[in-house]
Amino acid sequence: MIASSAVPPAALDLLISQGFDTTSVDELAAAAGISRSTFFRRFGSKENMVFADQEMIITHVQTTLAASSVDAISTLIDAAHVVFDQYTVNPEGARLRHRLLSSVPSLRERELVSTHRYERAFYDFLVRRELANTASEKSLCLGVSAGLVAIHNDHLRTWIKDPASTDRSKLAHDVRLFLERFADLLGGENTGTTAASPTPTVIVSVIDPGSDEQSILQAVSAALKEHSK
Template identity: 80%
Template sequence: MIASSAVPPAALDLLITQGFDATSVDELAAAAGISRSTFFRRFGSKENMVFADQEMIIAHVETTLAASSVDAITTLIDAAHVVFDQYTVNPEGAALRHKLLSSVPSLRERELVSTHRYERAFYGFLKRRDLAKTASEKSLCLGVSAGLVAIHNDHLRSWLKDAHSTDRTKLANDVRQFLNRFADLLDPDQKATPAKPAAPSVVVSVLDAAAEEKDILQAVSRALKEHGK
């Protein structure tokens, strides 16, 4: 988990209170307790400051994916946890950022770009695992990547509304259930469980002990026809 947030909550609160366009860099620097020059050196712009945590999280996700030596499904769940954990460990910052993004259209557009970067990171991982060799596999891997982001974001939105509505375990369960639908793609080396042979049917015919051979054969033939054999 990333140790701490890069974005001071006081700065986010100021952007919400005064408005994104109306708040100056000097005011944000003062709210963050840093100088103007330090603000530009650290963030570069107001917009970059809002998404500074996002950049850290994406970098951490990419590191998690690149360093993994376990199966693809487990790795993708771990990566989803990286994102979820970073937001939920800082409820105040997550709530402020969500409120700010909801009120500033230009920031929402930047958020969509960040979402696409997560999808690219997941797809890049699957491609490096040689799971997107054909056109069909590529399409499925793109779908898996987008679906993973959608499930994570749904849990995050639920958490923002009610912190007790979901947690990392529920997120992992839903992600695993989704990814298991693509197990043939994500875990191609998995041994398929051989199908059990069907239990033999038993057909009983009751005959007289003195019955002749042709009578026995006819009785058995009738019994098999009655049982659909």
């Protein structure tokens, strides 16, 4: 688990109550219990403060994906847990941030950028696993990445409304259910190839070496017909 949210809840609450555009950096710094210079050194801007934890989470997701040695489906579930756990460990901050994003269009646009970065992290992982070698596989991997983010975000929004309605185990269940629909793509290196039918063993015994080829073929044919009855 990485450190809890880098976004001060008191500062988020102030942005909601006073308005994003009308709240000054000095007020945010005071709410966060830091100086103005420390605020700029730590965050750079009001908008960066709102999304300060995103960089940590994305970095942790990328590390989780890069370090994994288990199958793709299990790895993607672990990565989804990284994001979900980071938000749910700080309920107050998660709810305040959700309220703020819902009321400020410019922040919602920034949130979309973060969403695409998560999708890209998942897609890059699938590429490294050599699961996106063809044009069709690339399209499927893009769809898998977007779907994974959508399922996570749906569970997170559900949790924000009612924490008892979902948890990390339910998230894992739905993510696995979704990913297993792409088992042919995500299942392993040999996925997608059809196993060849076993070659039957044929033993031909020629009792009379003087028999001609036609007689032998007729005898084999008769024996096969008799065996199939």
